Amino acid sequence: xxxxxxxxxAPVVPVVVLDDADAAVPLARALVDGGLPxxxxxLRTPAALAAITRIAAEVxxxxxxxxxxxxxxxxERSAAAGARFLVSPGxxxxxxxxxxxxxxxxxxxxxxxxxxLALLESGITAMKFFPAEAAGGIGYLNSxxxxxxxxRFCPTGGVGPKNAADYLALENVGCVGxxxxxxxxxxxxxxxxxxxxxxAEAAALRTG
Ligand SMILES: O=C(O)C(=O)C[C@H](O)[C@H](O)COP(=O)(O)O
Numbered sequence: 275x276x277x278x279x280x281x282x283x284a285p286v287v288p289v290v291v292l293d294d295a296d297a298a299v300p301l302a303r304a305l306v307d308g309g310l311p312x313x314x315x316x317l318r319t320p321a322a323l324a325a326i327t328r329i330a331a332e333v334x335x336x337x338x339x340x341x342x343x344x345x346x347x348x349x350e351r352s353a354a355a356g357a358r359f360l361v362s363p364g365x366x367x368x369x370x371x372x373x374x375x376x377x378x379x380x381x382x383x384x385x386x387x388x389x390x391l392a393l394l395e396s397g398i399t400a401m402k403f404f405p406a407e408a409a410g411g412i413g414y415l416n417s418x419x420x421x422x423x424x425x426r427f428c429p430t431g432g433v434g435p436k437n438a439a440d441y442l443a444l445e446n447v448g449c450v451g452x453x454x455x456x457x458x459x460x461x462x463x464x465x466x467x468x469x470x471x472x473x474a475e476a477a478a479l480r481t482g
Contacts, residue, residue: 277379277400280337280359281426281448284312285480286438287361288455288473289341289430290325291316297461298325302333304466305455308473314341314361314451317348323355330356343380346372353378361428361451363404365393381428385409387418390425399425400448407432412440419446439479 280287288305290313292298298315305313313336315326322340329338339359340352346368349360353376360373365382370393373380383404384390393401403415406429410417415427429441430451441450455476460468 275358275379277359277381277398278426278448280312280379280381281400281428283337283449284310284477285442285449286310286455286473286476287312287314287428287430287449287451288476289314289316289451289453290456290461291318291453291458292321292325292461293319295321295324295328297464298328299332300464300466301456301461301469302329302336302338304469305473306333306335308470309477310455310473311335312337312339312359312449314339315357316340316342317344317352318342323351326352326355326357330358339378343373344369349373349376349380352376361402363402365389370396370398387422390418390422394422394425401425401427402451403427403429405431406441406450407437412437412444415441415444415446419444422446435475438476442479 340357341361343360343362349372360380363383381402383402426448433450433452434454438450455472
């Protein structure tokens with residue numbers, strides 16, 4: 275799988291923050307059952323790597339990756355834990371090299387045309403656009419399409435049920451990411467029915 279393939283698996287990538295690795299498997303099952311097999315577990319909590327390992331081992335239909343990859347060692351550790359893709363909020367040359375060295379597909383974060391151009395020089399055409407709403411939103415992404423039609427983005431940051439369909443309608447958007455599918459209280463309370471329902475709504479966003 276290359277990074278561009280991630281875009282074809284699901285319209286929405288849930289961005290998950292897990293404090294308890296025991297919640298990882300039921301959470302992932304709820305997302306897969308709802309129709310969202312691609313799951314980004316952020317490395318924001320000590321439980322994250324264990325959560326990735328458990329999902330990779332126990333939920334075969336899920337494609338679990340690591341988010342918030344910000345240091346070169348995060349890339350190696352995520353790969354060792356079983357992550358199948360990597361996502362970073364921004365990128366540096368060291369971080370790019372470390373992510374590439376894992377052999378995994380990765381979505382490096384960009385917020386400007388220059389950052390996108392720097393990655394394009396390495397042949398990278400799939401990127402995260404972060405923080406999507408704060409960095410210019412739909413208008414900005416649409417403006418990038420003229421000079422950079424070969425790049426497809428996963429906008430994340432401020433994307434939710436109100437604007438996700440509008441992002442997905444852009445030709446240079448492959449999928450969107452966001453935390454709204456896995457609200458903190460639902461995860462804390464183990465309300466997997468709610469997560470499954472939110473995932474089903476999100477999975478239905480891609481109209482064609
Ligand atoms: O953790 C990372 O690697 C990030 O880059 C940030 C997340 O993707 C966004 O914080 C999700 O944004 P919301 O959907 O607005 O909550």
